Amino acid sequence: MMKRLAQCYTQHVNKALRRTGSLWEGRFRSCLVTSERYALACYRYVELNPVSAGMVGHPRDYRWSSYRANAEGRPDRMIEPHPAYPGANAYRGLFNDKLDDTVVDELRKATSGGYAAGSIRRSRGRQMRKMGTVPI
Numbered sequence: 001m002m003k004r005l006a007q008c009y010t011q012h013v014n015k016a017l018r019r020t021g022s023l024w025e026g027r028f029r030s031c032l033v034t035s036e037r038y039a040l041a042c043y044r045y046v047e048l049n050p051v052s053a054g055m056v057g058h059p060r061d062y063r064w065s066s067y068r069a070n071a072e073g074r075p076d077r078m079i080e081p082h083p084a085y086p087g088a089n090a091y092r093g094l095f096n097d098k099l100d101d102t103v104v105d106e107l108r109k110a111t112s113g114g115y116a117a118g119s120i121r122r123s124r125g126r127q128m129r130k131m132g133t134v135p136i
Contacts, residue, residue: 002030006023009023010022010023029111029112030111031107031110031111031113031114031115031116031117032115032117032119033116033117033118034116034118034119035118036084037118038103038106038107038117039082039084040084040086041099041100041103041104041107041117042107043066043070043082043085043091043094044095044099045099045103045104045107046066047059047065047066047067047070047095048095048099050062050065059071059095060072066078066079070085070088070091071088071091071092071095072088072092106118
């Protein structure tokens with residue numbers, strides 16, 4: 001669905017502006033999320049992106065953020081809470097602490113690697129051993 005949407009939008013913009021080529025530097029990427037912990041981490045990661053980029057001081061200040069709906073209870077017909085959504089008070093509390101760098105790294109790796117975030121991954125390929133460590 002997202003690929004088709006991006007294609008149609010790109011064609012529309014290119015036609016309107018009499019240009020060619022892609023509008024974005026890369027493809028749309030996504031990953032499955034296997035636990036509530038990672039679902040809430042995704043919420044935080046997305047809400048904090050404009051803050052990390054220095055665009056705003058707080059997620060509520062970003063025009064396109066869902067923070068106001070999720071943390072302040074402001075009605076928004078575009079927002080449908082995830083089953084892991086803890087409620088407005090608890091949601092606000094998620095932003096009291098910095099998002100753990102290991103969780104951010106795991107989300108980024110899962111998104112670019114095409115596997116589910118929060119899942120236990122098996123190593124791929126043959127295990128490499130140092131010479132002389134294999135019993136004969």
